[in-house]
Amino acid sequence: MSTVSQAVEKAGEGPVKIMWSRRAHFDAIAPAHVDVEAFLGTAAAALYSNARLMEAATTSPDSLITAMLECAALGHLPGTPDYYLTPRKAKGRWRILGIEGYRGVIERMYRSGGVASVHVREVCAGDAFRYVEGQDDRPYHEVGGRGQTGADFFGEKGNRERGEMVGVYAYARLTTGAWSRVVLLDRNDVMAAKASNEGSDGEYSPWQRLDAGPEHPELRGRSMWWKTAAKRLEPWVPTSAEYRREMLRASAKAADLRRSSLPPPPADEVQDAELVDEPTEQDSPTHYSPEEVEEMS
Template identity: 35%
Template sequence: MTSQTVTTAVAQQKDSSPAALVRKYRTDFATVLPSHIKPETWLRIATGALRRSPQLANAAKRNPSSLLVALLEAARKGLEPGTEQFYLVPRKGKHGPEVLGITGYQGEVELMYRAGAVSSVKVEVVREHDTFAYNPGEHDRPVHEIDWRADRGDLVLTYAYAIMRDGATSNVVVLSAADIAVILKKADGAESPFSPWQWNPKAMWLKSAARQLAKWVPTSAEYVRLPDVPLESLPPAKPLELPRVDDVVDAEIVEDWPTAPDDTADGAR
């Protein structure tokens, strides 16, 4: 063993930073990444997120396994960690600082596009001074009018729907402020000052709607390229009855939901 080899080995041993841990497991991440994602690019994004946030780096160093779990989830979904596709949130856990991974609304929408079944996805928030109308059976999709010159007021609703490749409108998801309050109360890590629930609530309202839409629209980590076929040969979108949000757990855990009553706020997207 040469002196240079010894020096390199010692340096590697001393480098116990979270970024070094990410590089150590690069092969594991590359194994689960979707085929269209370049592992080296994804790794640079992950290590860059750690460098940008001392709080995140500290949580990752104190609990490296939580970092690996979060990054592994991001890798499996093919989403960029530390971005609005996939948040890396430092928080105080039962045994000290830890890292929590949360899929953002951009990530939820990206997974829908990759499945190849939708031509467009609409996810919006409604504020108290906007004009909004959506009655299932009467409206194919929400009617939302905004006066961009006026003060729009507080957030009151969020909605999401997709236009399928055959031109049909998917089920429409509509969540009220009360629905969001239920989701927020059960959201893992929402109390952390570094959680997007704290510093970007609008994005989490959008994420909540997109997450529920993903129950009715195909999603995929891999890009699916559907063959060009006549639209008339595609099966029509089936109407679905959306459940209530009373038992939804945001973060990244979702329980089975009960059947929705007739007066549910969710419609067809």
């Protein structure tokens, strides 16, 4: 039996069992919106669907737990496009490396409640592009082919006219209506980020994924270009659920301060008054006849 098959066979008593034994730890770290059973379920599904990943989790369960703890802290589900579980080999031993996807980074921005829209896009050599910092709110970017038809824009000719990726940018529209700072990275910036990623040249690295298919190797690892730009945007926009909670706390505190600054309402006071009885028939004014009135006048 191969090493991979043995790892899958032992999974019931190995990494999956270890994951569930740490349930309380994940529950304590994960934000309120994360269901811990779903969290553990997606991780188990990722292991069962990938024999190499299961082998890595079996030989190095500590690397699995480390990745899942990071995933829980970020508020994602492991083994999804928000947060990948990837097998990596180091010193002849398989282990797991957790990687937050670009979708996860953007999801945290939206989850904050302070971001209305996020824009991340690669720039290719054949694209029309313009951005002047301090003058333009956001980049002008014309993507794809030229011409009047859909084939000119989306067809093979249009795709090939784009050429290789030379840069990437990211910016956001805040819920206040303001635009965030625009983040621009050229190819050298992206390659420096790639070099700092462990195992980025490995077979299982998303940097090696043909995101636009085998016909367009020039777009290899495009999602990682997007992620690199989105990560650089993080310091300029809110990116966590704690931001929303802080906004609610600040609003509640401001309301309390407004209420405390108002003068107190006037207390109910009893005014001094003379009590008057209802008039009786005896107290009623006397009625005179017209003749008597004439005599008195």
